[in-house]
Amino acid sequence: MLQSAVLGAGLFAGLASAVVAVPADAKTTKVGGVYAVSVAGFRFAEGRLSLIVQNDAYSAKLDMHSSGLGRLFSSGKGNAEATGWLRRAHVTPARYDLRSNSGKRDATKVSMALSRGAVRKLAVSPKLRKVPDRIPVTKRHKRNILDPLSAVLFPANGSEAKLDASACKRTIPVFDGWTRYDVKFSYKGTREVKNPDYEGTVVVCGARWVPVAGHRPHKVSVKTMADNRTMEAWLAPVGDLPLFVPYRISMETNMGPLVVEARRLRMVGEQKQAAAINE
Structure with missing residues (x-):
């Protein structure tokens, strides 16, 4: 379930401690918060994601662990890291690493290096079991893709993030190390949201x-x-x-509504003059 949360929405933020080399006068923006993961109204996991954008480069880190009712069933935890560039309304990932452990089974691991949107090096554990009805993953399925963590970044198609249908006008091609899938978005409207750190308008996409x-x-x-x-x-x-x-991700499941929603969300942007940032 921890990995599913990373893939499906991947979406849970918290400003983590970091030391990041920053060029003088680089424009730096940080996003951080805490996201609760619940099923049928019962919280079972919590996610913290730190995102740092420096000019056109980004670095993201996600940490997840069992929480609330989830502790009764699993001591699971996981973390993922991704780096890359935001250029011309496109996300271009460079590196993705995932580690997760449910406490009852072997760890899940992915190490992926990318160049120009294509997978160049890949190591995963466990391997996919070979069965006749599985659709094979070929080289073309590993081109022009995003990793699951980079897929939570939604660059605007212009010079500003407009709160309209343009925010949802996209299809995101994702490769998680085992499977290749698309997530297609469509515009549904806007909502007003408020939590201790964030208040404002969000765009709702199907x-x-x-x-x-x-x-x-x-x-x-x-x-x-x-x-x-x-x-x-x-x-x-x-x-x-x-x-x-993402501020909120939701879907209906056979166990009830699955919801990943920000409990806290902080955004800080400033012009940095120092050679490094220490948080």
């Missing part, structure tokens, strides 16, 4: 999950996800950047 490769198309879980019409992503603008990040 979302559809479309399997491409690495999946077994006749499995019930794959069909259920592909047929789900209840997925939503609420996108919050990041300061004065032409960029959005």
